[in-house]
Amino acid sequence: MLAEIITIGDEILIGQIVDTNSAYISKELNKVGVKVYQITSVQDDRKHILQAFEDAKKHADLVIITGGLGPTKDDVTKQTFCDFFGDTLVEDPAVIDNVKELFKKYQLNKPLPANFRQAMVPSKATILMNQYGTAPGMWMDMDEVVFVSLPGVPYEMKHLLQEEVLPRVIKRFNRPHIYHKTLITYGLGESAIAERIADWENELPEDIKLAYLPSLGKVRLRLSATGKDKKALEKSVDSQMEILEEMLSDIAVGFEGETSIAELIGKILTEKGMTYSVAESCTGGRIASEITQYAGASSAFMGGIIPYDTGLKTKILGVPKNIIEQYNVVSIPVAEEMAKRCCKLFESDYSIATTGIAGPTKGDGEDEVGTVCIAIGTPNGVVSEKFSFGNDRYRVIEKAANKALEMLLKEISKN
Amino acid sequence: MLAEIITIGDEILIGQIVDTNSAYISKELNKVGVKVYQITSVQDDRKHILQAFEDAKKHADLVIITGGLGPTKDDVTKQTFCDFFGDTLVEDPAVIDNVKELFKKYQLNKPLPANFRQAMVPSKATILMNQYGTAPGMWMDMDEVVFVSLPGVPYEMKHLLQEEVLPRVIKRFNRPHIYHKTLITYGLGESAIAERIADWENELPEDIKLAYLPSLGKVRLRLSATGKDKKALEKSVDSQMEILEEMLSDIAVGFEGETSIAELIGKILTEKGMTYSVAESCTGGRIASEITQYAGASSAFMGGIIPYDTGLKTKILGVPKNIIEQYNVVSIPVAEEMAKRCCKLFESDYSIATTGIAGPTKGDGEDEVGTVCIAIGTPNGVVSEKFSFGNDRYRVIEKAANKALEMLLKEISKN
The missing domain is CATH 3.40.980.10 (MoaB/Mog-like domain)
Structure with a gap:
């Protein structure tokens, strides 16, 4: 209908x-x-x-x-x-x-x-x-x-x-069942994905529809089907999705669902009885805001610090001044120090730290607008990565926040 | 066209x-x-x-x-x-x-x-x-x-x-001019406003259209007109808007424009050479995220702290434990302490502090879901107010963030 x-x-x-x-x-x-x-x-x-x-x-x-x-x-x-x-x-x-x-x-x-x-x-x-x-x-x-x-x-x-x-x-109304399942991928363009899965796509049963949804560095692949038999429908889509996930295992990061990545992190950590915190410079509260939007956030989320002004990274977080001077405030060593010290300050098991240049103007250093360093503090040390997210301020913040949550999810899913 | x-x-x-x-x-x-x-x-x-x-x-x-x-x-x-x-x-x-x-x-x-x-x-x-x-x-x-x-x-x-x-x-294309101007009001319902301005509304020139846009405690009133003569158009709408603003002076908070309230605060403080910071508990980073979305935020915004866990309000911000115990964590005295200490920690002239129960479950205290205390730290002391924002988590956070920015704007506009 x-x-x-x-x-x-x-x-x-x-x-x-x-x-x-x-x-x-x-x-x-x-x-x-x-x-x-x-x-x-x-x-x-x-x-x-x-x-x-x-x-x-x-x-x-x-x-x-x-x-x-x-x-x-x-x-x-x-x-x-x-x-x-x-x-x-x-x-x-x-x-x-x-x-x-x-x-x-x-x-x-x-x-x-x-x-x-x-x-x-x-x-x-x-x-x-x-x-x-x-x-x-x-x-x-x-x-x-x-x-x-x-x-x-x-x-x-x-x-x-x-x-x-x-x-x-x-x-x-008499209604059929409608079933969608969406795979989220990062790191490969729409055309490249289409080429890789072309044979499978051509062989897809007529009643299953594939859609490509590209956005900000990720491509979501949705399979949809409509029918009377709910179980058969789900089984048929799920089995195709398994094949698709296998073909794209290097770029697939999970399925889209009712649960956002921030909510998922909260749930996993709550189950483990562990906690996390954030130290956000260039993302300016965006990550904390994502996290606290969901009910129950307080059971794993200890809190956050937004040391927007460079001096505050030293004063409140305790990042040594000489590290900032030696490496520049947007650097892997500073992000890593922030992540470590964030865990300490908030007494949390995990942490997210971001430092970067959201733009539109360049900061004091030599890096281009869009450069962001993200570090994840874990009980076993710190992991970090440097990114280049383009020159649109809003997108830089959004991409950095998404990527940071994704990196944390990867870490907490390890054990 | x-x-x-x-x-x-x-x-x-x-x-x-x-x-x-x-x-x-x-x-x-x-x-x-x-x-x-x-x-x-x-x-x-x-x-x-x-x-x-x-x-x-x-x-x-x-x-x-x-x-x-x-x-x-x-x-x-x-x-x-x-x-x-x-x-x-x-x-x-x-x-x-x-x-x-x-x-x-x-x-x-x-x-x-x-x-x-x-x-x-x-x-x-x-x-x-x-x-x-x-x-x-x-x-x-x-x-x-x-x-x-x-x-x-x-x-x-x-x-x-x-x-x-x-x-x-x-x-x-040959195009006329279209002009909209929107007054933002807080604190009175759509019907009550309509009753108050009924005589004026009935006398509005035919070519000026009034629209009511209610949302989350605020009502926006938009005047629109279309015509060939840009100057005459703007003059006619502006003069009606002046009358409207006068009639609603007790509830009008400003005009909607390209500039959001967070951006406006940043501009005013930058001009004054003054700074601000935030201490967000129940709003969880939402206010900081609003603030840092706009280019140039860093010239007035020092940073923020999100002491989500109650103990952190004492540990990082330094809110005396006995005040929290005596008055409860969601209280005017705690909000005021947070605001004062936020100014000190971030060495800022102004600050925003929020503490409340976003829900859906009640906190430790006796207050209902939706209770939020907001305090604004200023160079001349602290102002504060207690609110009740309903029982929808997302709305509580949004309303509290809006109200807090509005309170700060009022304070910085005083001198």
Whole structure:
């Protein structure tokens, strides 16, 4: 079965926000066997919205709409949604109660007339109560196609999707299984990989699709299949993936999953009862921020130091001044000292240290923008490597952070 | 004039990646007076792509396409693009040279046949040479509508857009001016703001559009206008914005611009010849990461400490143990001590300190998930505040980081 996603809002079309809702919804729909045919972003404009609804109806069994449900008059979605089905707006007492409760819960002043306007809903729609905001979701099942309208605020949308929409989708539609598995590789370009695996790719069963996803030095290879028999599907993709992994064993670093590399490191170290810390110069907190984004980080992560100013590498971390003077602040010896001393300062088993030139201007030394030295402190000593990550500041930070986490993962996976 | 953006790739429709290209392109087009009518994401499928091209042609003067130009066989865009115009693919020697040069520059092995396939381009297209990748962009000007195809890798797309596409768009099309100005407010809901400014909103000139953009405790109010006379346009929007800002002076914190709050802080402090540092517990490096994302951060930012483990707040920062025991680690006194000692440790004029419970599980103390204490160290003492940011870990971290930067900005703007 096919779905379409329509996101409504001028803020998307003028580039004021990035539409993250669509990716989230697509991923969640895929998990329950719903394929997304198209994603369309349209303006807060009645005619345009109606056109998008008409177009979507041609292909899709399920249309999910986000945005345009605010209490203020720049939002036209609800009335348009109602009109599309020839329905009328009626007041829903349950939504009024919900608005009152929300205002009480968050200790706000009394709800305003505009807030109560949220309770005007299409008479034929099933109302999806929003526990995190005043705009309810709406489920309209007419003429064989289901239209669902959700608020655009991401966390409100996510809760409604999980708690109200997906259970109804599972009940309402007959769905196949969709299965994706993605291998992550580093160090070889898309074409070179394609050449190496050409024979295997040509022999792939028709129902398994291969996709190449190149980005920042890595290429991800995704195998996808759709079918009724979940077990057979997974078995067939998994066995092809095994062959692929074997062919690319020198460049494969693992599979993409729900678990990010930072989360995986946290889990492995927690299981081992070991700890880690970070000393970030050029990555400026990016690695720590990645690590602490995941629940449970505190069980293995001791903390970090960002000695951005060169003098602080000596003052707080204790890197000997003469090493910095002799080798330059962006150097393997300095990175290694940072990693060792980071373990000591934070009393951790492992550490990550970065020092480099994120750019756009060169530092004091002779190295080019993009030069980054990374060292990993381990209970058995330090490993380190020097990299050249190009001249785009944002990319240098991102690549260095990814590479550092990858190096740590490799070390903790050794024993 | 109107543009449409079409992004091609199954990875978007299965939610494997978030489409950030569209927001970037929309923003850049807006700057040169091009309005984006619609953004459409479609599959790597010939029929679907052709349909999207047909639909886009109905509305748009300019269609920008990203993605699907890789050297491997899962990408069908180039052939489809060529067929849509009834054109044929021919080999372009300049692209071959470019591929060879790129391989030389990045010290890669010899280009493969697949790489040279990138040099097969539609005979009638103007080729936009890609300095950062092997897939060239293509500009096709036929039947009054211009179609531009760009690679999907964001940094390749960005360079091509800036260096090759926008200059041609400016030359080819007659464009009006588009002007947006956005006021950022904290502390009042969308409905309450709407009620307060209702009279003014009703009297707004027809050609100025107001939009409400609520997110995570803040509401942004955007005024937009389009017209031929750039100066008159800006004057009219600016004067309305002045009135709006006056009406909302108690909740307005500034305007949204190219400069983020972290960047603004860096600029102000650099001008003053002053410095700052951070001590982040619950925000785990997020604030430092925001700060160091911008070029030139190092001129005012000394560095940071992430004493994630409670003991480290005493060991490295020197927060007295008895204060932690007496008041609990998530408390105003601890946050204030952290801020003071952060200034001392990093020898900085200002500091930010955060301590809180990001969740999902409660810490040792009695406070609920989402409780965060933030303190700002200044040359004249410390200011602090306790917040309750809800129970979603990611949101708690984001809200705390935003609020902390906002508090610092307020302090440094005082003198």
